[in-house]
Amino acid sequence: MFETSSIEINQEAYRNNIEFIKNQCGPGVRFCSVVKGNAYGHGILTFVKMAIDVGVDYFAVYSTDEAYRIRSQISDQVDVMIMGNTDNQALQWSIENGIEIFVFDLERLRQAIDFAKASNKKAKIHIEVETGMNRTGFLLEQLQEVLKIIKENDKHIDLIGFCTHYAGAESLVNDFRVQQQIQHFEEAKIMLANADLKAKYIHSACSAAMINYPETVGDLVRIGIMQYGFWPNEETLIRFNGHSRETDQTLKRLISWKSQIMAVKKVMKGEFVGYNTSYQAYADITIGVIPVGYAFGYSRSLSNSGKVLIRGVEAPICGIVNMNALCVDITHLPEVAKGDEVVLIGNQGDSTITVASFGEMSNQLNYELLTRLPHDIPRKII
């Protein structure tokens, strides 16, 4: 309520991105919105509510805690899949509440069957296949046994998905590895068919795979970064349409991050600004102080290099980004006053600070930078 900055999420931009993704996949493909990592920093609860309004009805999370928050605070009507951890009580709760779970080891498969028997509910599972990412998933050698167990327990199991995940579909350097993964997944699908089993969805595509390997789209896509309006990397954008990141309008960013000027002050030529001596006033200058620092997700590595927007004009950061505050040079903006809006990410007038350029300045990927935005910054839909 008294926070020093706020995040706005643009619903129209989201509609645009969903339309693009659906066109890209073609008819009959189920869209699953990946909302792990606090919906890539957009705020899981705010974001999921907005996405439901736009017609999205399937969400992928990493932890049972995220699934629990969606179920208990938003809706018991949407489908939710947990792609990561769910053990013991969490597994039991998931099965009792119709949450779908990734299963990638025999212990979890057996536990899921036991909980399903005990609660008289079918366990909704996605069998994850290890095709070369070397993270989670059953090896092809294990699959026969897994499929046999599923068949023997079909009264207790709903085989919702049969899936895998690619290790770097965004970069051509990984092409050989991804092609091998696609091949291994094909072999796994044959094993599924030979076992006379059918999964409701066969799925493997994340954002980059959907664009760079359209043959991976299958029955369902698990899309994270692109729904938020970001390309997985610049290479994927260039492979897609050759446009530079600056001019591309295909996807629209949802997020803006704003604060305001907390104080304005004069600094005489030769004086230093903030801690230490990293910034010395080149003339008599005016600085604006903004109540956002690295404790609020604004990277310290943007010290003396980041920029913000005030009155539609860029203002460079001077000195070190502090824990709770940063200073910008506003000598060229004599009208700026306490209380003026400051855009840390997003548009003001005709200018933009993109997360990508912000990320380049602070050497963080879009994914990392977004998910690091603190949970307690208030998010609102515009």
Ligand SMILES: Cc1ncc(COP(=O)(O)O)c(C=O)c1O
């Ligand atoms: C298993 C799985 N599927 C899908 C995604 C979504 O990826 P992206 O945000 O690149 O679309 C992720 C994200 O890392 C993931 O781990």
